[in-house]
Amino acid sequence: MFFQITAFLLDVAAGLLGGACLLRLYMQYQRIPFGNPVGRFVFALTDWIVLPLRKVLPGYKRWDFASLVAAYLFELAQFGILALMIGRGYSMVPAVAAFGLLRLLISGMIGLVIVYAILSWVRADSPITDVIDRLTAPMLRPFRKIIPLVGGFDLSPLALLVLLQVAAIIVANLQGAILR
Template identity: 40%
Template sequence: MIVDTIATVLGGVLLLRFWMQAIRVRPPASVAQFTFTLSDWLVKPLRRIVPGAGGYDWASLIGAFLVVLLATSILFIVGASAEQVLLLALGRFVKWIIYGFIALLIIEAIFSWVNPHAPLAPFVHALNDPLLRPIRKVVPPIGGLDLSVLVAVLLLQIALYLLRTVVPI
């Protein structure tokens, strides 16, 4: 449980770092300091092997996958083949990505209800915008109520369900 918790936090930070750089969002100073301090020890050496290309920080994404692979290897060390561990790690990696998006969407919904002018609200909105923009084109606001966050969470829940049917995680 401890290994899984540490791996989830570290993997989540690495995925956040990748996503911030992929969509070119400048994080608030506190978020940037936390993210980079927690992940630089892994990302900087990986950048020597896997440089960024196409505007993406591949070292952060590969680092997140290596963390989930290591955690999965430790959790399933007995009785699992390398192929099974790799498949489970890939499934858990996709699950982490989906849960990360769901968490960001829930945080945005809470900000919109409680304090839309909170200092982190524009940052969270910018992180969610690439997910919500296509949905907002299809689902217009109803009576001034934006249902795109709800639709996005439902679609991500469906993706999780489909993932569980393919890879038992």
Template identity: 40%
Template sequence: MIVDAAAALLGGALLLRFWMQAIRVRPPSSVAQFTFQLSDWLVRPLRRIVPGVGGYDWASLIGAFLIVLVATSVLLLAGWPGTMVLIAACQRFLEWILYGFMALLVIEAIFSWVNPHAPLAPFVRALNEPLLRPIRRVVPLVGNLDLSLLVALILLQIAQLLLGVAFSAR
């Protein structure tokens, strides 16, 4: 349980680092300092092997997968074959991505209700914009209420269910 919590924290920081760079969002200094200090020990050596290509920080994404793989490798001790451990790691990695997007959407919803002018609110809005923009084109405002967050959460939960079905079939 402690290994999973530590892996989730580090993996989340690595995925956040990748997403911030992928959509070119400049984080507030406190978020940047936390994310970079937590993940530099892994990202910097990986960048020597896997350089950033196309404006993407592939070292952060691969680092997140390696963290998932290490956390999942505990299943080897339980007698799981290596290929099953790799498949379980892929599933957990995709789940972490989906949970990360869900968490960002929930944080944005909380900011919009509690304090839309909070210092982190524009940063979280910018992180969610690539997810919400296509939905906002399709889902109109209902009485000046933006339901795109709710639709995105439902779509992410459907993706999570499909992911579980796809990996349980193997």
């Protein structure tokens, strides 16, 4: 029971901090200003680790490698602590952390699309709505080219969610195959 509680708490902490780092990376890539509430939240959560890493890992064009490495370090810490608690599997920690980072990326994309879909039904006028629109638009664009509106409803978020779920299943199966 103690292990399960610890694993859950580590997953929540690594998911929140690592997800914020990945969101920072994606927002910078999309050139979304950080003056909005989402940007300020992301900066508050990640500045303490990303800024020192940026001194060692400079960005390239629109890619912020410090944010990516910070997200990986959170996953590495999570699985490293769990390996210490189990007392074995230390050599697999970097690979498991890489898969954890992929799962975190997919989960974050799923979360963004779900929030986008909900906000599109409500049509709330807030700075968060604009940020979510700008973050999801590049992911939804290819689907919108293929899938027409059905009765005035945009089904592209549903198609993207299905594809992301398939990707999550593939990543989980690959991880399971490597760990066996």
